Amino acid sequence: MSMVFAPRMAEAAPSSHAGASWSPYDNNGGTCVAIAGADYCVIAADTRMSTGFSILTRDYSKIHQITEKCVLASSGFQADVRSLQKNLDARHQIYQHQHNKQMSCPAMAQLLSNTLYYKRFFPYYAFNVLGGLDNEGKGCVYTYDAVGSYERSGYSSQGSGQTLIMPVLDNQLKSASPLVLPPRESSTPLTENEAVDLIKDTFASAAERDIYTGDGVEIVIINKDGIRRETMPLKRD
């Protein structure tokens, strides 16, 4: 039997149409931050929605209140964010019908993680920060990646300005060195007004250097008295 040699394949030419295919995702930019305190939680997000180098609107809210004591802030692809918010709202309604009470913040945190992982192979392009008060009334902040990995922490930032803001929060809120004893608690020792002041300053700084952050910042503060909102204008360039 004669040996059949596989025909020599011509060397594939390097692909010239780099990045020409359609993508289901878009990035609308924006930054979200949350800080947890002993009896409060502050969640903030900028109000700019952009695509490419253009601004779509200067006045878009990325913050969504899901339960009485739990607020979700998400940056990324706002169409997926909106869809995720509706999904969680529906699941929360069902929970309320079945259990005759609102979901606690840790429970909602788990639900969000499961919802995100459910779409592990076609993810929600949403970078989430969940903030609120836990069952004991202490502030809690949960931070997520796009597919649902989450962790409770004292503070967090997500989005385009994340890398600009996180080091400042680490410096101001974390203990000076992880080697110093006694170790700090998960919640941060700032008062509510100091936390709001810090958030305003970090957003102003992020707006200086990140082109996708700006226009305004919406700040939501949750404490035992309820929920209150503040807005502050940012640079519009």
Add this chain to the structure above:
Amino acid sequence: MTKSSVIQVPPKGGFSFDLSRRNAMLQQQGAKLPKYRKTGTTIVGLVYKDGVILGADTRATEGEIVCDKNCEKIHYLAPNIYCCGAGTAADTENVTDMVSSQLALHRYATGRDSRVVTALTMIKTHLFRYQGHVSAALVLGGVDVTGPHLHAIYPHGSTDTLPFATMGSGSLAAMSVFESRYKENLTREEGMEIVSAAICAGIFNDLGSGSNVDLCIITKEGKEYLRNYQQPNPRSYTRSKGYDFMNGYTAVLSTQIRQLRQHVQVLEGDRMDEE
């Protein structure tokens, strides 16, 4: 059979494309190339009654991060010729510096003031020779013995001669202002107003442009370089508490003190004698 020896000739200058295929392969495998510092940018120029007005924003970006909030995009070419630059910052800087030097030598050789078309030809021949790899998009303006001139120069070496021009990522925002408001024989005040409105349109509507407005007005009498003519973007908020760090904030884990006198040798003598 003897192997023919290859004489290593040093490159004569210009670009070496030896690594382009390797880079393309790496990029295909997912490696990220380092980002160039681009100027994002809105640059404009217009011709008015007495001469030319050039305008530019002052933001330089590295990808999505602002690396310089107040850079200078209006470059000097000759006492009567200035050039705004968009694209890769290194390219615009070096091309304008190089042409500025060539123009000075040319002035000495000819004994005359430089003409805008001379600068134009020098720039476009350079850019064409590099086939668009020198990523510089320029708005060149000036006033010479033949009158006021304004040109737009594209990275591949083509040029347009126009009464008003815009370039950069904010060019559409700026051009919309020009197309609405430009007319011939504008006065100096009208011209300045329209140019700064066009740059502000770029600053506020284009994410690649921002910070301040620079203007340069050139007439046959001379030039007026108005750096930071407008500063419509002050910082929005500063924390009242400030950022103070007390002594002891950074934990000292261990301390070592070494006497350097034992390690350093002091030699007397003239440096030139060492050879």
